Amino acid sequence: MKIKINIPEAGNRQRVVIVGGGFAGLQLAKKLDDKQFQIVLIDKNNYHQFQPLMYQVATGGLEAGSISYPHRKILQKKKNLFFRMCLVEKVNPDQKIIETSIGTLSYDYLVVATGCDTNYFGNDALKEKVYPLKSVSESIMLRNRIFLTYEEALSISDEQELSDKLTFIVVGGGATGVELSGTLAEMKKTFVPKDYPDLDVDKIQVHLVDGSPRLLFGMSEKASANAAKELEKRGVIIHHEVFVTSYEDNVVKMSNGQELRSANVFWVAGVTPNSLPGMDEASYMRNRLIVNEYNQVKGYDDIFAIGDTALLTEDRYPKGHPQVAQVALQMATCLAKNLNAKSKGAGFAKFSYKDKGSLATIGKNAAVADLGKFHFKGWFAWWVWLFVHLMTIVGMRNRVSVFIDWVWNYMNYGVSLRLYIRPKMNHFYDEEGYKS
Ligand SMILES: Cc1cc2nc3c(=O)[nH]c(=O)nc-3n(C[C@H](O)[C@H](O)[C@H](O)COP(=O)(O)OP(=O)(O)OC[C@H]3O[C@@H](n4cnc5c(N)ncnc54)[C@H](O)[C@@H]3O)c2cc1C
Numbered sequence: 479m480k481i482k483i484n485i486p487e488a489g490n491r492q493r494v495v496i497v498g499g500g501f502a503g504l505q506l507a508k509k510l511d512d513k514q515f516q517i518v519l520i521d522k523n524n525y526h527q528f529q530p531l532m533y534q535v536a537t538g539g540l541e542a543g544s545i546s547y548p549h550r551k552i553l554q555k556k557k558n559l560f561f562r563m564c565l566v567e568k569v570n571p572d573q574k575i576i577e578t579s580i581g582t583l584s585y586d587y588l589v590v591a592t593g594c595d596t597n598y599f600g601n602d603a604l605k606e607k608v609y610p611l612k613s614v615s616e617s618i619m620l621r622n623r624i625f626l627t628y629e630e631a632l633s634i635s636d637e638q639e640l641s642d643k644l645t646f647i648v649v650g651g652g653a654t655g656v657e658l659s660g661t662l663a664e665m666k667k668t669f670v671p672k673d674y675p676d677l678d679v680d681k682i683q684v685h686l687v688d689g690s691p692r693l694l695f696g697m698s699e700k701a702s703a704n705a706a707k708e709l710e711k712r713g714v715i716i717h718h719e720v721f722v723t724s725y726e727d728n729v730v731k732m733s734n735g736q737e738l739r740s741a742n743v744f745w746v747a748g749v750t751p752n753s754l755p756g757m758d759e760a761s762y763m764r765n766r767l768i769v770n771e772y773n774q775v776k777g778y779d780d781i782f783a784i785g786d787t788a789l790l791t792e793d794r795y796p797k798g799h800p801q802v803a804q805v806a807l808q809m810a811t812c813l814a815k816n817l818n819a820k821s822k823g824a825g826f827a828k829f830s831y832k833d834k835g836s837l838a839t840i841g842k843n844a845a846v847a848d849l850g851k852f853h854f855k856g857w858f859a860w861w862v863w864l865f866v867h868l869m870t871i872v873g874m875r876n877r878v879s880v881f882i883d884w885v886w887n888y889m890n891y892g893v894s895l896r897l898y899i900r901p902k903m904n905h906f907y908d909e910e911g912y913k914s
Pocket residue numbers: 497498499500501502503520521522523526527529530531532533564565566567591592593594611612613653654752784785786787801802803804806
């Protein structure tokens with residue numbers, strides 16, 4: 479039997495345990511009334527990660543620290559809030575406790591906000607060989623891979639080996655795939671020729687492989703067409719409606735029979751929820767937790783799910799909401815209001831998603847935007863994209879540092895974060911070993 483996590487008794491307050499300090503969990507922790515509740519936020523990392531800009535860390539445009547922020551610092555002002563860094567392993571709804579890597583904890587209300595991880599669609603062999611982008615640590619891994627590629631390419635004389643090395647394949651044509659492939663293509667024309675003057679940049683190829691009939695499938699057809707046009711202008715080779723079926727010995731096999739060769743396959747093709755085990759089987763659908771309009775998990779009054787892991791259907795969203803930050807933030811705000819009001823005897827209000835629009839960037843001065851009936855592209859969309867992302871990053875210092883890096887990069891692509899930093903492996907990693 480595991481020990482209890484050492485947290486003071488909640489006294490006459492009810493304890494709300496939030497698992498996951500991403501967009502949803504953090505918003506809820508901020509908005510819940512700590513005079514009424516004892517709030518316990520749990521995350522396997524001690525920092526919040528701003529996922530929309532991970533591709534910029536991966537491509538050397540931003541520091542990892544600019545898109546990460548310590549949970550403890552964000553929540554310093556809340557008196558009855560406790561943060562614990564650990565991995566939640568299981569829920570025991572009968573006893574109203576969670577089991578974690580550091581012990582057990584009881585709850586009055588449990589909120590699951592565990593988000594998603596990379597989806598390899600059951601292809602375990604692929605998982606071992608492709609590079610994902612779902613955490614800050616993976617962004618750094620990808621950055622290392624990209625800059626190591628250029629360093630190593632300089633010493634390769636075999637034509638086939640060099641071509642494999644300098645061919646980047648991005649799998650997944652959603653916003654991240656578009657942004658990552660656009661930036662990789664842009665690098666070829668911007669700093670790579672300056673940093674590696676003895677490298678034949680014409681040998682660099684960027685492919686984007688997408689299973690959907692069009693890129694950015696969640697956005698308008700206009701946005702998809704504009705994104706494809708901009709990427710092609712930058713030299714990205716797009717493969718529509720094809721799936722990667724295997725990747726062995728640098729050969730990527732695709733569902734249309736075509737084969738590509740590459741030593742660098744970056745996988746941003748989909749996500750799968752990090753749902754916690756322990757609840758009734760009927761509570762899950764496609765690994766997401768089925769919730770009602772109050773975000774209560776099917777079969778439980780005291781367990782809620784918000785953000786990417788929650789599956790809530792509305793007439794407009796019969797298959798559930800898109801797994802995006804806006805939904806996570808709005809669900810958290812609605813749940814906070816409901817829980818705050820409940821202790822005053824008021825009823826729950828229903829969640830209804832208000833789509834404020836979608837944006838994706840392709841590269842400098844190029845983005846696409848769907849804002850209600852308005853669809854626009856080009857530099858104006860790009861500036862809107864910059865502004866929206868700058869305003870949503872957590873922490874004033876991070877906003878300022880991102881702003882400075884962007885301005886610097888805008889002028890001369892001069893931000894010098896093109897670093898290959900390897901952790902020196904030693905026994906401490908095994909002993910501390912938290913997975914991120
Ligand atoms: C590369 C990338 C780019 C994206 N770009 C955009 C974009 O441009 N616009 C947009 O709207 N959306 C974007 N998204 C999607 C958006 O980031 C998600 O919809 C959003 O993060 C969901 O919020 P969440 O709180 O549900 O989950 P997350 O933000 O993923 O947070 C989940 C948290 O739970 C923690 N956790 C998970 N399991 C456990 C466990 N067992 N124990 C303890 N802690 C746990 C994790 O450490 C994490 O902190 C992007 C996603 C990615 C990966």
